[in-house]
Structures are given as structure tokens and as C-alpha cells.
Amino acid sequence: MELKPAHLPKGFGQTRGSEHEVWLSDDKLRVIKATHAGEFGRKFGPDRFATLGEYLERIRLLNEEFAVGWQIEGICGEGRSQRIITSQPAYHGKPPTLTEIRQFMLERSFKLHKTRFGDAWFRKEDGLLISDAEPKNAALTTNGIMPFDFLITRPALELLKTALIQ
Incomplete structure (x- = not known):
């Protein structure tokens, strides 16, 4: 899959987790996520860092299995500063137990x-x-x-x- 160029939202993300910096879209309907620079999220196993291919496969599988609506917006930066920009619906609710x-x-x-x-x-x-x-x-x-x-x-x-x- 070829990734198109994408831009980070303006300013700092509202949250920063172990995999992504996260923004809420202006209309509050979508969450925009950017992987940390030079990283492509986590994975299960002894090597906890995913490759780009593994991260894209994770998005595909999560959409197939649970229909989360996670979309790949594109890529920004190069080399060690490269980040994948994605978005998904803003799910409103509380965390499940x-x-x-x-x-x-x-x-x-x-x-x-x-x-x-x-x-x-x-x-x-x-x-x-x-x-x-x-x-x-x-x-x-x-x-x-x-x-x-x-x-x-x-x-x-x-x-x-x-x-x-x-």
C-alpha cells in the first residue's frame, strides 16, 4: 500500500499515549492519531514495536473484526521522524470494565x-x-x-x- 502525504493537526495533541499523539477533530466527530516519530505502534510478543506493515495490518484486521472505522490518512516526515496519520470515529461513552x-x-x-x-x-x-x-x-x-x-x-x-x- 502506498501512503499519501499527510499533515499533522495544528498544535500539540490533546493526549499522548504509548503509541499515538491524539487530537479531536474540530467537529468533534473524529479522533486523529499520529504514531510517535519513527515508530509504528506496539505488537504482541518479545519484540514489542511493530513495523509499518504490521501496523497497517493491525488497522485492517481491527476494521474487519470490529468495524471501528479506522482510516489511514497518510504519512508525514521522513526517516526517524516519520509518522503515520490515521483517524477514526470519536466513540463517546465510558471505558468498559x-x-x-x-x-x-x-x-x-x-x-x-x-x-x-x-x-x-x-x-x-x-x-x-x-x-x-x-x-x-x-x-x-x-x-x-x-x-x-x-x-x-x-x-x-x-x-x-x-x-x-x-
């Missing part, structure tokens, strides 16, 4: 695994693995839970063996 997230994941046939890399939800039928399924990465809306920033992947068999997910 861990119990609510657990129920949400079980309803979708994911099984919880305690691994050396942290808790992970795995669905054997299609090989999807979700980690970082925490209240800060989801919103409990009037339509239910929207997991807008869970880490999602189809990991290699070797990682599954390493993480002891069978």
Missing part, C-alpha cells in the same frame, strides 16, 4: 491465555490474537463495546508456540 471486555471477547469465541507477554485472547478458528484488551483501549457506547485500539494480529505459529498458546 475488564469483566465487560471479558464477556465481549468470550461472545466472539476468543479464549483468554495468560502468557509471558501478558494476557492475550486467541481464536483458533481463524488464528486471530488480540492483546492489550484493556478499558483504556475501548469505549462502552450505547451500541455496546467498541474496541478502538486493541492490538490484533494473525501471529506466526512460532510466536504462538513461544507464547504457549495451544
Whole structure:
């Protein structure tokens, strides 16, 4: 996928997490996210930093699985200052509890695994693995839970063996 040039919103983001600087759009309908300079988010496993390809795949999988409406706006900067700019709907609600997230994941046939890399939800039928399924990465809306920033992947068999997910 070729990324088009994009610009950061003006000023500093309203929030800064471990993966993104975040702005609320002027109309308050979308959240604009920029990865930190030279980084492309996190991932599950021993190497916690994602490559550009892994980050783009995460966006695709999260949209496919949960229809979060995460869009790739483009790329800004070069080399070590490169950042991916994305946007997604501003989900209004409160963070769900861990119990609510657990129920949400079980309803979708994911099984919880305690691994050396942290808790992970795995669905054997299609090989999807979700980690970082925490209240800060989801919103409990009037339509239910929207997991807008869970880490999602189809990991290699070797990682599954390493993480002891069978």
C-alpha cells in the first residue's frame, strides 16, 4: 500500500499515549492519531514495536473484526521522524470494565491465555490474537463495546508456540 502525504493537526495533541499523539477533530466527530516519530505502534510478543506493515495490518484486521472505522490518512516526515496519520470515529461513552471486555471477547469465541507477554485472547478458528484488551483501549457506547485500539494480529505459529498458546 502506498501512503499519501499527510499533515499533522495544528498544535500539540490533546493526549499522548504509548503509541499515538491524539487530537479531536474540530467537529468533534473524529479522533486523529499520529504514531510517535519513527515508530509504528506496539505488537504482541518479545519484540514489542511493530513495523509499518504490521501496523497497517493491525488497522485492517481491527476494521474487519470490529468495524471501528479506522482510516489511514497518510504519512508525514521522513526517516526517524516519520509518522503515520490515521483517524477514526470519536466513540463517546465510558471505558468498559475488564469483566465487560471479558464477556465481549468470550461472545466472539476468543479464549483468554495468560502468557509471558501478558494476557492475550486467541481464536483458533481463524488464528486471530488480540492483546492489550484493556478499558483504556475501548469505549462502552450505547451500541455496546467498541474496541478502538486493541492490538490484533494473525501471529506466526512460532510466536504462538513461544507464547504457549495451544
